[in-house]
Amino acid sequence: MNEKKEIETQTPKRRLEAFKNFPMVPRVVFGQGSFNQLGNILMPKRKNADAPMIFLVDDVFEGTELINRLPLIFQDQVIFVSADEEPKTEQVDALVNQLKTAFAEPPSGIIGIGGGTLLDLAKAVSIMLNNPGSAAKYQGWDLVPRAASYHVGIPTISGTGAEVSRTTVLSGPERKLGINSDYSTFDQVLLDPDLTVGVPKDQWFYTGMDCYIHCIESLSGTYLNAFSQSYGEIALQLCREVFLGGLTPEESRNKLMMASWHGGMSIAYSQVGIAHAMSYGLSFILGVKHGIGNCLVFQHLEDYYPEGVAEFHKMKQKHGITLPQGICTSLNDYEMERMIDISLGMVPLWENALGSNWKERVSREQLENIYRKI
Amino acid sequence: MNEKKEIETQTPKRRLEAFKNFPMVPRVVFGQGSFNQLGNILMPKRKNADAPMIFLVDDVFEGTELINRLPLIFQDQVIFVSADEEPKTEQVDALVNQLKTAFAEPPSGIIGIGGGTLLDLAKAVSIMLNNPGSAAKYQGWDLVPRAASYHVGIPTISGTGAEVSRTTVLSGPERKLGINSDYSTFDQVLLDPDLTVGVPKDQWFYTGMDCYIHCIESLSGTYLNAFSQSYGEIALQLCREVFLGGLTPEESRNKLMMASWHGGMSIAYSQVGIAHAMSYGLSFILGVKHGIGNCLVFQHLEDYYPEGVAEFHKMKQKHGITLPQGICTSLNDYEMERMIDISLGMVPLWENALGSNWKERVSREQLENIYRKI
Numbered sequence: 174m175n176e177k178k179e180i181e182t183q184t185p186k187r188r189l190e191a192f193k194n195f196p197m198v199p200r201v202v203f204g205q206g207s208f209n210q211l212g213n214i215l216m217p218k219r220k221n222a223d224a225p226m227i228f229l230v231d232d233v234f235e236g237t238e239l240i241n242r243l244p245l246i247f248q249d250q251v252i253f254v255s256a257d258e259e260p261k262t263e264q265v266d267a268l269v270n271q272l273k274t275a276f277a278e279p280p281s282g283i284i285g286i287g288g289g290t291l292l293d294l295a296k297a298v299s300i301m302l303n304n305p306g307s308a309a310k311y312q313g314w315d316l317v318p319r320a321a322s323y324h325v326g327i328p329t330i331s332g333t334g335a336e337v338s339r340t341t342v343l344s345g346p347e348r349k350l351g352i353n354s355d356y357s358t359f360d361q362v363l364l365d366p367d368l369t370v371g372v373p374k375d376q377w378f379y380t381g382m383d384c385y386i387h388c389i390e391s392l393s394g395t396y397l398n399a400f401s402q403s404y405g406e407i408a409l410q411l412c413r414e415v416f417l418g419g420l421t422p423e424e425s426r427n428k429l430m431m432a433s434w435h436g437g438m439s440i441a442y443s444q445v446g447i448a449h450a451m452s453y454g455l456s457f458i459l460g461v462k463h464g465i466g467n468c469l470v471f472q473h474l475e476d477y478y479p480e481g482v483a484e485f486h487k488m489k490q491k492h493g494i495t496l497p498q499g500i501c502t503s504l505n506d507y508e509m510e511r512m513i514d515i516s517l518g519m520v521p522l523w524e525n526a527l528g529s530n531w532k533e534r535v536s537r538e539q540l541e542n543i544y545r546k547i
Numbered sequence: 548m549n550e551k552k553e554i555e556t557q558t559p560k561r562r563l564e565a566f567k568n569f570p571m572v573p574r575v576v577f578g579q580g581s582f583n584q585l586g587n588i589l590m591p592k593r594k595n596a597d598a599p600m601i602f603l604v605d606d607v608f609e610g611t612e613l614i615n616r617l618p619l620i621f622q623d624q625v626i627f628v629s630a631d632e633e634p635k636t637e638q639v640d641a642l643v644n645q646l647k648t649a650f651a652e653p654p655s656g657i658i659g660i661g662g663g664t665l666l667d668l669a670k671a672v673s674i675m676l677n678n679p680g681s682a683a684k685y686q687g688w689d690l691v692p693r694a695a696s697y698h699v700g701i702p703t704i705s706g707t708g709a710e711v712s713r714t715t716v717l718s719g720p721e722r723k724l725g726i727n728s729d730y731s732t733f734d735q736v737l738l739d740p741d742l743t744v745g746v747p748k749d750q751w752f753y754t755g756m757d758c759y760i761h762c763i764e765s766l767s768g769t770y771l772n773a774f775s776q777s778y779g780e781i782a783l784q785l786c787r788e789v790f791l792g793g794l795t796p797e798e799s800r801n802k803l804m805m806a807s808w809h810g811g812m813s814i815a816y817s818q819v820g821i822a823h824a825m826s827y828g829l830s831f832i833l834g835v836k837h838g839i840g841n842c843l844v845f846q847h848l849e850d851y852y853p854e855g856v857a858e859f860h861k862m863k864q865k866h867g868i869t870l871p872q873g874i875c876t877s878l879n880d881y882e883m884e885r886m887i888d889i890s891l892g893m894v895p896l897w898e899n900a901l902g903s904n905w906k907e908r909v910s911r912e913q914l915e916n917i918y919r920k921i
Contacts, residue, residue, distance in 0.1 A: 199573040203774035207566045399801035400577035407781035427773035
């Protein structure tokens, strides 16, 4: 739709962006129980007995059976990380320092096991093992000079698309912004839907909605082309089956894992939009997590995404989800202004949502009104 | 559907197959006009001035503007190849010998530009530059010991899925069978829908139907899991839009290119079925090309794929396609038996289509009856 028109109005930079040489995950395993293949997958990537595999694992798995199933040999190390807060540049720097101090040889690889937080941490740590300075230095687009260490992504909750994207969202001292680099992309992804058994219902919903909102934003965006559209449409269809259909729990887990995968791919030649831009502000100032932050904003975006917001309310109702309220009431004026600044700083997201003249179509007052409702 | 039941009845080999570590194309560019990026894409892959890029190009492009757009430098060579016949192992061996004789250094890379024939040739040549003996030696599953040269796939007709698959279908002295290897997968794919402008209508239809039949076979197969299902469903949806919807020619080209891509991916954890198995026989004995061969068989498979065959006839009618007749009338008994042998030799395809007890569900007589109708 309007693809021709859109191309004609593109700036030269946008035109070039349309032809981006997109990095795909070069290896993927899918299947219930495929986690048992991890040992075989890692073996040929082990450099020697002194170069360990480092497993960064969401600390909800501490003491669970999953840990007994990790294929640990030699000096391999498991590091449990809390996903209560979103990943931070200092946290990445600290992990990298810890690994450099603890081992004589650089690790053979980094394996992230968890949700978006753990996957993004694994990407960032693998990049920073091979690049100098602080992770904050590389927040932005294509600033990483050297390839990352071998890194594997194993999602245990579905929706973020972090398993397939070339971004690594981090909160730094200055801002929340991804390390957007071809080197972020995982070398290997393992998709075992059984690993998502036991995710708490609220978290399941918020993270799944990350994918749903993702799709609504990319499919209605001005950056869209036929490549991203086809991935976005299948992800949206899968979300509808999962959140509005009558699937068995097993089918639902399988399909949400694939929705996340395709939703992530749909960003290849597209972008997210207003909910993500505003959710970034919410996250940076108040520490609201990404999934729930998107939901908190998206529920009030009926002027921009009318059908998507109506369907979102239907999904919310079907699963008895009640979103928290009054999140922004205690904000002072300075914090509100800062939050609006951060949101408006996400230029590609606004440009995707509203076109190149987006600044004429959105005001600070409109943003404040939406934030005040949250 | 029935996924649980299916897993329980799997043999151990099938179980392992279900967890295959699937190789994806690690780099992809999509966009109308993206062919102009080829020079930039190849530059960092050039080893030195004596290690040329070899462009294997469908000879329909000889003397056309596309050839002027090839980013030729140093000793780069363009080799035009006819796609009138399907690729053969001797042809691969001859091309490899030619390159080894002509250049002091091994090529920097092989770029295949054309339909499935040219893409499969490019894959096979890049493998055989680094592996000893004849290509015939590697027909089968996972027989290639050494990685291929850098190779790029640029489809100029949509439907085969060869741009994304890990197979390289070749006719050898003994049989028509793919080199199924992780090393077959292209290092880079460039998808420029404008390159498919000017494809003759019949060829457009037959090759597009390769994708459509592909999807019908994989979606109704017993090997299917949620990964392959999601790719198959989007490819099928795109085929329906292209062949039954009211798209503009531009949209139609964009969407058929994506249908081919996703259709190819859907084979990751799946397989094609009866039409492909029988089409292989047709191709080996009579030299019938793959796309039209699939159509010739599929039209008579209403007992196996009733809805798909009905929809196929609708598509055929809408585009005024008349399939040739009397293809098999001149076959003698020996040739017919040989054709049935070759078809029944495609065990994974039959097993996917009819389950592990497939031998009880199909007879030589049934196959002969179908072949005699063609």
